[in-house]
Amino acid sequence: MSLELYDSMTREKREFAPADPARVTMYVCGPTVYNHAHIGNFRAAVVFDLLYRLLRRRYGDKHVIYARNFTDVDDKIIKAARESGEPISAITAKYAKIYSDETAALNVLAPTQTPYATAHLAEMIALVESLVKDGFAYAADGHVLFSTAKYSDYGKLSGVSRDDMLAGARVEIAPYKKDAADFVLWKPSSGDEPGWESPWGRGRPGWHLECSAMIEKNLGRTIDIHGGGQDLKFPHHENEIAQSACAHEGAPLARYWLHNGFLNMGADKMSKSLGNVALPKDLLKKHHGETLRLALLSAHYRQPLEWTDALIEQSKKQLDRFYRLLLETPPSGEVAPPASVVLALEDDMNTPEAIAGLHELRDIAMQMEGEAKTRAAARLQAAGDLMGLLTVEPAEWFKWTPQGAQDQELLSDNAIDQLLIDRAAARKAKDFAKADKIRDELAAAGIIIEDGPAGATWRRG
Ligand SMILES: [Zn+2]
Numbered sequence: 001m002s003l004e005l006y007d008s009m010t011r012e013k014r015e016f017a018p019a020d021p022a023r024v025t026m027y028v029c030g031p032t033v034y035n036h037a038h039i040g041n042f043r044a045a046v047v048f049d050l051l052y053r054l055l056r057r058r059y060g061d062k063h064v065i066y067a068r069n070f071t072d073v074d075d076k077i078i079k080a081a082r083e084s085g086e087p088i089s090a091i092t093a094k095y096a097k098i099y100s101d102e103t104a105a106l107n108v109l110a111p112t113q114t115p116y117a118t119a120h121l122a123e124m125i126a127l128v129e130s131l132v133k134d135g136f137a138y139a140a141d142g143h144v145l146f147s148t149a150k151y152s153d154y155g156k157l158s159g160v161s162r163d164d165m166l167a168g169a170r171v172e173i174a175p176y177k178k179d180a181a182d183f184v185l186w187k188p189s190s191g192d193e194p195g196w197e198s199p200w201g202r203g204r205p206g207w208h209l210e211c212s213a214m215i216e217k218n219l220g221r222t223i224d225i226h227g228g229g230q231d232l233k234f235p236h237h238e239n240e241i242a243q244s245a246c247a248h249e250g251a252p253l254a255r256y257w258l259h260n261g262f263l264n265m266g267a268d269k270m271s272k273s274l275g276n277v278a279l280p281k282d283l284l285k286k287h288h289g290e291t292l293r294l295a296l297l298s299a300h301y302r303q304p305l306e307w308t309d310a311l312i313e314q315s316k317k318q319l320d321r322f323y324r325l326l327l328e329t330p331p332s333g334e335v336a337p338p339a340s341v342v343l344a345l346e347d348d349m350n351t352p353e354a355i356a357g358l359h360e361l362r363d364i365a366m367q368m369e370g371e372a373k374t375r376a377a378a379r380l381q382a383a384g385d386l387m388g389l390l391t392v393e394p395a396e397w398f399k400w401t402p403q404g405a406q407d408q409e410l411l412s413d414n415a416i417d418q419l420l421i422d423r424a425a426a427r428k429a430k431d432f433a434k435a436d437k438i439r440d441e442l443a444a445a446g447i448i449i450e451d452g453p454a455g456a457t458w459r460r461g
Pocket residue numbers: 028029030211236240
């Protein structure tokens with residue numbers, strides 16, 4: 001069994017083999033912390049958390065180093081600080097904490113490292129200095145720019161041609177650029193803008209620079225896996241690749257490049273600029289984090305995923321099925337995740353097949369009895385655990401209520417039982433109008449009734 005991953009650079013599925021199995025390195029571009037991330041941003045967090053879990057299973061917890069950065073210097077942050085009047089450091093600390101808390105609610109493990117851009121200014125300035133010294137970059141008008149023409153492989157990852165780049169840049173070519181395709185490594189800061197002293201005057205880094213500097217400092221010159229959303233391929237990852245390779249005698253930045261597809265809302269990609277976003281902060285009030293996690297894993301990570309209420313609802317129902325079994329049959333015995341699910345996940349994280357595998361494990365368990373059933377339940381739980389699912393106590397899962405629901409007048413268990421007795425009596429008396437009225441009343445209170453051969457049962461929806 002091998003772990004196969006689709007490498008965006010070579011455009012093929014390749015067997016993953018780390019340079020050093022005792023020190024497997026992965027870096028994922030993290031959020032710019034100036035406001036709430038949307039659920040589309042969380043797809044990368046969940047997908048690469050799954051990969052982190054698979055790597056840990058294969059190489060051991062202590063042998064995988066996973067870094068996901070926080071971008072805490074950026075023009076969007078400066079704008080947010082001006083608008084709110086809050087200091088930049090307060091804004092970035094606040095939203096980094098919110099991001100960490102919200103991803104944790106989706107069972108995203110804390111990465112081994114979460115480097116901050118502003119803690120790596122010395123490394124960034126040194127990187128730019130070496131690029132200037134070797135002729136890959138030039139200073140102009142307080143800026144330092146990278147000469148893309150000096151790196152022959154520029155555009156290889158994204159397939160964006162030089163003509164495409166120039167077409168994109170034609171609208172407004174900054175006067176300090178020698179070539180429209182050049183990108184900013186360093187730019188001047190004025191007035192209240194955050195700035196650091198550098199050989200080119202007081203300034204701040206361009207966005208792309210930080211990842212190259214943080215990767216070198218925290219993980220090494222060439223890492224095993226570099227990940228991110230597919231919208232980062234160009235220009236962000238292209239620029240990371242160019243500046244790192246040129247500063248490191250051509251040593252590649254990463255041995256495998258992985259990119260996740262977009263989350264769509266309606267006909268478009270979910271994005272802040274389009275305004276069609278769903279925020280985890282709101283979603284987590286209405287849905288359990290595990291439900292959102294399963295929804296994000298429901299499609300293959302490289303495919304687009306349509307984010308809808310129906311998807312969330314469907315994910316909740318699937319988890320209910322699994323948890324119902326675990327509630328009725330407490331798992332027992334230490335078992336490893338079953339091969340069917342491991343194989344699917346190690347095949348370029350084929351989560352749809354892995355989820356189908358969970359259903360199969362549940363169905364098998366349902367046909368068993370006694371000790372065989374408790375072991376089958378344990379296998380289901382172990383498979384779920386590998387995916388960061390089925391981690392809640394089953395009884396707790398069914399007690400979970402959306403935030404705010406507690407404030408409403410909740411029907412007590414006894415009141416619900418009494419209403420069900422009244423409904424059964426009404427049905428027996430063929431007073432269907434009354435029976436339906438009781439059912440509607442319970443539905444309005446979020447109580448789901450299930451009629452079975454032994455009478456009706458209920459649970460909170
Ligand atoms: Zn990056």
